[in-house]
Amino acid sequence: MLxxxxxxxxxxxxxxxxxxxxxxxxxxxxxxxxxxxxxxxTLLRCIAGLEIINAGSIWLNAEEITTRPAxxxxxxxxxxxxxxxxxxxxxxNIAYSLKIHRVSKxxxxxxxxxxxxxxxxxxxxxxxxxxxxxxxxKRIAVARALVAQPEVLLLDEPLNGLDKELHARLLEDLxxxxxxxxxxxxxxxxxxxxxxxxxxRVLDIRQLLS
Amino acid sequence: MTSAYRHTTKWxxxxxxxxxxxxVLVPVLNIFSTSLRLDSFAILSAATTRNIVWFTTWxxxxxxxxxxxxxxxxxxVIANFKFIGRRALISLxxxxxxxxxxxxxxxxxxxxxxxxxxxxxAIIIAHVYFNVGLAVRIISSRWQQIHPQLDDAARxxxxxxxxxxxTITLPLLKKSFISAGLLVFLMCFTSxxxxxxxxGPARSTIETEIYFRAMQLGDVSGALVLSILQLVxxxxxxxxxxxxxxxxxxxxxxxxxxxxxxxxxxxxxxxLVATVAITTAVAVVTPLMSVLHRSIYxxxxxxxxxxxxxxxxxxxxxxxxxxxxxxxxSIVVSxxxxxxxxxxxxxxxxxxxxxxxxxxxxxxxxxVTLGLGLIITFDVNPIDWRGxxxxxxxxxCLVAIPIVIRIISPVLRDLPNxxxxxxxxxxxxxxxMWRTIDLRIITPALITAAAIACAISLGEFGASSxxxxxxxxxxxxTISRLLSRPGDSIQAQxxxxxxxxxxxxxxxxxxxxxxDSNERGI
Numbered sequence: 001m002l003x004x005x006x007x008x009x010x011x012x013x014x015x016x017x018x019x020x021x022x023x024x025x026x027x028x029x030x031x032x033x034x035x036x037x038x039x040x041x042t043l044l045r046c047i048a049g050l051e052i053i054n055a056g057s058i059w060l061n062a063e064e065i066t067t068r069p070a071x072x073x074x075x076x077x078x079x080x081x082x083x084x085x086x087x088x089x090x091x092x093n094i095a096y097s098l099k100i101h102r103v104s105k106x107x108x109x110x111x112x113x114x115x116x117x118x119x120x121x122x123x124x125x126x127x128x129x130x131x132x133x134x135x136x137x138k139r140i141a142v143a144r145a146l147v148a149q150p151e152v153l154l155l156d157e158p159l160n161g162l163d164k165e166l167h168a169r170l171l172e173d174l175x176x177x178x179x180x181x182x183x184x185x186x187x188x189x190x191x192x193x194x195x196x197x198x199x200x201r202v203l204d205i206r207q208l209l210s
Numbered sequence: 211m212t213s214a215y216r217h218t219t220k221w222x223x224x225x226x227x228x229x230x231x232x233x234v235l236v237p238v239l240n241i242f243s244t245s246l247r248l249d250s251f252a253i254l255s256a257a258t259t260r261n262i263v264w265f266t267t268w269x270x271x272x273x274x275x276x277x278x279x280x281x282x283x284x285x286x287v288i289a290n291f292k293f294i295g296r297r298a299l300i301s302l303x304x305x306x307x308x309x310x311x312x313x314x315x316x317x318x319x320x321x322x323x324x325x326x327x328x329x330x331x332a333i334i335i336a337h338v339y340f341n342v343g344l345a346v347r348i349i350s351s352r353w354q355q356i357h358p359q360l361d362d363a364a365r366x367x368x369x370x371x372x373x374x375x376x377t378i379t380l381p382l383l384k385k386s387f388i389s390a391g392l393l394v395f396l397m398c399f400t401s402x403x404x405x406x407x408x409x410g411p412a413r414s415t416i417e418t419e420i421y422f423r424a425m426q427l428g429d430v431s432g433a434l435v436l437s438i439l440q441l442v443x444x445x446x447x448x449x450x451x452x453x454x455x456x457x458x459x460x461x462x463x464x465x466x467x468x469x470x471x472x473x474x475x476x477x478x479x480x481x482l483v484a485t486v487a488i489t490t491a492v493a494v495v496t497p498l499m500s501v502l503h504r505s506i507y508x509x510x511x512x513x514x515x516x517x518x519x520x521x522x523x524x525x526x527x528x529x530x531x532x533x534x535x536x537x538x539x540s541i542v543v544s545x546x547x548x549x550x551x552x553x554x555x556x557x558x559x560x561x562x563x564x565x566x567x568x569x570x571x572x573x574x575x576x577x578v579t580l581g582l583g584l585i586i587t588f589d590v591n592p593i594d595w596r597g598x599x600x601x602x603x604x605x606x607c608l609v610a611i612p613i614v615i616r617i618i619s620p621v622l623r624d625l626p627n628x629x630x631x632x633x634x635x636x637x638x639x640x641x642x643m644w645r646t647i648d649l650r651i652i653t654p655a656l657i658t659a660a661a662i663a664c665a666i667s668l669g670e671f672g673a674s675s676x677x678x679x680x681x682x683x684x685x686x687x688t689i690s691r692l693l694s695r696p697g698d699s700i701q702a703q704x705x706x707x708x709x710x711x712x713x714x715x716x717x718x719x720x721x722x723x724x725x726d727s728n729e730r731g732i
Contacts, residue, residue: 097367
């Protein structure tokens with residue numbers, strides 16, 4: 001489970017998050033909505049360890065991780081615009097975290113193949129990421145985050161900018177995938193319908209501030 | 211191709227083509243056809259030539275390696291951190307690159323202990339000082355095009371800061387390191403002024419040897435053979451530099467600059483930024499201060515006589531006026547011809563790319579060979595211009611025009627056609643459209659190009675060494691002449707002139723960077 005207690009974040013004296021608290025149970029999918037500029041992305045970045053918080057604490061499975069560096073948190077993040085590494089191909093992007101953790105080549109190949117199957121893109125393993133379509137890139141970004149087996153997966157408006165049909169199909173696939181793997185997920189979106197279809201629980205960020 | 215101006219392209223191309231044909235192609239072909247003898251190729255197998263080629267190559271290689279090592283942390287700090295004085299640091303680190311090479315040579319002559327004057331070490335130190343700014347600019351601007359969230363993505367996937375740098379940042383910067391390395395190697399390989407001042411007779415590069423053979427030994431044919439050798443190496447380097455960005459598997463970078471910069475957060479980051487910024491500032495400023503110091507101290511005594519003589523000595527004052535006159539000529543002619551050339555390249559169809567090619571020749575050709583071509587070609591009637599003041603500023607323009615074109619053409623190319631179409635639909639004629647849209651948008655680039663043309667003219671030394679006549683000595687030539695004469699007070703005059711040029715170059719960089727940052731809204 002993931003818990004944030006009374007988080008305070010200021011950017012150069014401008015308050016961004018004021019006393020925000022949130023709890024997500026193990027294996028739960030929570031959607032977080034709210035207007036633009038309300039601090040949803042900042043919250044995800046704080047949980048991932050990419051922003052420094054001014055006050056409050058973050059707990060993962062009853063262990064405080066507030067000051068733990070991002071690379072040791074085991075929290076995955078899928079960015080709004082994917083951020084696939086442009087100098088690596090699809091398979092290399094997915095294998096990135098496994099190589100970092102010095103997993104054997106054989107196991108890397110197995111896991112990459114498995115996760116590519118899971119997102120239905122096994123045929124694109126050798127493709128340059130700059131040649132992927134929007135939907136393909138999104139699936140690869142999710143696959144890259146999942147293969148690292150994070151304790152918590154953070155999704156930052158992952159379906160933004162996709163056309164209606166693709167959006168609906170990916171939303172369904174993503175929901176199935178996360179439930180199948182039992183991944184604890186915090187899904188940020190400004191789309192109420194998307195939140196309702198995907199999540200076990202929908203929260204508005206404004207209700208989390210005290 | 212920009213269709214709105216396609217009918218005017220042929221007129222735009224006339225001036226740049228005519229200038230390059232008359233003052234580059236014809237003179238160069240002329241000296242090669244009239245002065246080159248086949249038996250001169252024997253010098254390529256001579257031991258002295260082999261030593262010169264070997265020295266030219268290894269000093270350029272070592273200088274380049276050191277430049278890249280020093281430039282990396284500076285580029286990292288500039289690309290990633292916001293701090294007070296960041297813009298000043300960017301400008302400061304660029305100053306050495308536009309300083310006249312003789313001024314850099316003079317600075318290190320003063321700063322370095324006498325025991326290493328006329329040594330390879332002195333040349334390498336000066337080359338490093340001269341080129342670090344160039345490498346920093348290339349690497350840091352590419353670094354700013356790497357999306358900061360790529361680093362974040364790597365960290366959330368388990369990579370530490372160092373692993374993120376090694377596995378993401380460095381591979382994405384690889385091509386900028388290679389480009390910077392090749393360009394710096396090119397600069398060091400063809401260096402002339404620094405080697406003349408700091409190398410003395412004991413240390414020659416191919417470029418100084420071309421001058422020595424042609425002017426001291428009268429062996430023009432031998433000089434041309436060396437010039438061909440240098441041309442081949444430079445041609446290969448330029449081919450590599452131009453094709454680096456076109457490699458098939460290269461990650462695509464746009465023009466987008468991301469806001470990677472943040473204030474240093476941890477004490478380690480603060481220490482890094484402070485150390486790099488202060489060390490860089492001290493390293494850049496120290497040689498410049500040593501020039502000023504040498505101009506106002508004779509021995510241990512404060513003495514301003516060198517400065518008084520700059521204004522009173524008729525020879526020096528005449529050099530000052532000559533340099534200013536040539537700089538103004540160069541600004542006007544290079545800007546106009548460069549603008550026409552850039553317009554022909556951008557507005558014209560693909561067949562006008564030869565304008566790009568022909569205006570690149572002065573970059574490939576050494577300045578010394580260019581000077582040699584001009585002096586040999588224009589010494590017979592009806593174009594006996596040996597006594598004419600025009601030759602030297604024309605040579606300055608030939609060096610500046612390719613740079614002016616390369617500053618203006620990317621801005622013209624990025625200008626959306628829709629703006630021109632909008633202007634057309636609002637009733638503008640072709641001339642009004644160009645004046646109100648194109649010219650308005652490229653004005654900052656034009657000012658930058660003019661400033662750089664001014665710096666090139668004020669510092670040009672290679673071609674000028676051939677073209678100097680009585681009564682048309684420019685400041686770099688005066689500095690070189692004064693430095694070669696004995697006597698502290700005479701040499702102090704060289705340092706006073708060098709200080710003047712340093713101040714002008716700092717002013718030019720300030721203009722360029724001020725306009726650049728205003729344009730980008732930094």
